[in-house]
Amino acid sequence: xxxxxxxxxxxVCGENVIVGEGLDAINFGRMLCLNETAAWIWKKAQDTGDFxxxxxxxxxxxxxxxxxxxxxxxxxxxxxxxxxxxxxx
Amino acid sequence: MTESRYYIVAEHLFxxxxxxxxxxxxxxxxxxxxxxxxxxxxxxxxxxxxxxxTKGRITGxxxxxxxxxxxxxxICGHTAEDHPVFEFRWDGNTAGxxxxxxxxxxxxxxxxGYEVKSALDNSLMILFAMASACTGTALFHAAAVSLEGxxxxxxxxxxxxxxxxxxxxxxxxxxxxxxxxDNPAVRxxxxxxxxxxxxxxxxKTPCYRNVSAPLGGIVLLSQAPYNRITRLEGIGAYxxxxxxxxxxxxxxxxxxxxxxxxxxxxxxxxxWHLDCLPDxxxxxxxxxxxxx
Numbered sequence: 001x002x003x004x005x006x007x008x009x010x011x012v013c014g015e016n017v018i019v020g021e022g023l024d025a026i027n028f029g030r031m032l033c034l035n036e037t038a039a040w041i042w043k044k045a046q047d048t049g050d051f052x053x054x055x056x057x058x059x060x061x062x063x064x065x066x067x068x069x070x071x072x073x074x075x076x077x078x079x080x081x082x083x084x085x086x087x088x089x
Numbered sequence: 090m091t092e093s094r095y096y097i098v099a100e101h102l103f104x105x106x107x108x109x110x111x112x113x114x115x116x117x118x119x120x121x122x123x124x125x126x127x128x129x130x131x132x133x134x135x136x137x138x139x140x141x142x143t144k145g146r147i148t149g150x151x152x153x154x155x156x157x158x159x160x161x162x163x164i165c166g167h168t169a170e171d172h173p174v175f176e177f178r179w180d181g182n183t184a185g186x187x188x189x190x191x192x193x194x195x196x197x198x199x200x201x202g203y204e205v206k207s208a209l210d211n212s213l214m215i216l217f218a219m220a221s222a223c224t225g226t227a228l229f230h231a232a233a234v235s236l237e238g239x240x241x242x243x244x245x246x247x248x249x250x251x252x253x254x255x256x257x258x259x260x261x262x263x264x265x266x267x268x269x270x271d272n273p274a275v276r277x278x279x280x281x282x283x284x285x286x287x288x289x290x291x292x293k294t295p296c297y298r299n300v301s302a303p304l305g306g307i308v309l310l311s312q313a314p315y316n317r318i319t320r321l322e323g324i325g326a327y328x329x330x331x332x333x334x335x336x337x338x339x340x341x342x343x344x345x346x347x348x349x350x351x352x353x354x355x356x357x358x359x360x361w362h363l364d365c366l367p368d369x370x371x372x373x374x375x376x377x378x379x380x381x
Contacts, residue, residue: 006339008344010348010352011352012323012324012327012352012355013322013323013324013326013327013355013356014323015323015324017324019331021338021339021341022338022339023153023339026154026338026339031324031327031328
């Protein structure tokens, strides 16, 4: 999986927000607020380019003091949400 | 004969180089004329951009995106050398092509001869918006009024009644004045305050005033069968401001610059949402709430 072209993570009044700015995302027309974990996952996914739920779970475990089960749940929930909204492919 | 003219809008200096036969089409720029040979008075800001106006066509370019508004199409693209191009079409006829350097410091407008004034105004607005995007400046789609030394902007989609609401202020709020009816400019300062400015662009209303005021508030308008005003904070305020600023957001540098300005405004300037009728009570409620 990868993040679709044109979506950008912005800091808006101290919060993490995904906005559509690129030509492929210009008609997104909404803003997606992320909590701190989701923002971390987004940045990791952006840096990785092509990612899987497993690769992000592994990365999350290395960064944060969480159990693999908790990390997997967080990543799955976040990714499912993003697939639903259409910001990853 | 080609003549260079200098203008200052929102404390930005720009230059037009055009045949003097175009000057009768540029009356709306007169209040902003600047005589660069004068050395007295305020120091002159650095040159933001210059526009060269010529007749002719361009040989072709790659289209990226087009937007349509009120019978006018603006098609954005780029030349083979990756220079940004904007084509202006009215009712299917091309008025001109604006070719810019990638940093928008220089532009050349190639006029077809059709809708010359619109092509000129569009070119200068685009160059102004793009070249100033990274300086904390934004050209808004809004109406702006002044009251007691402060400026207030009304935002909303086309047809919402921005001009109507500004008109209601002028009619029912003593001491208020129209700064600009369609395209005021805003600059954020390093301390978080902001200024709003009149510009040579004001839609269908001939209101080309070289005026400025500290920005006291921003009001997003919606039509409703009642009048109600609520404060917007944080992301809500940001989301209200962003759609009122046009820019080529797929150019990362411009998107970053506009985001900085929008975030500063959402963080420091009071932003409101006014559900309203087109009546005197709407203007009074708005004034009582936002001018404290």
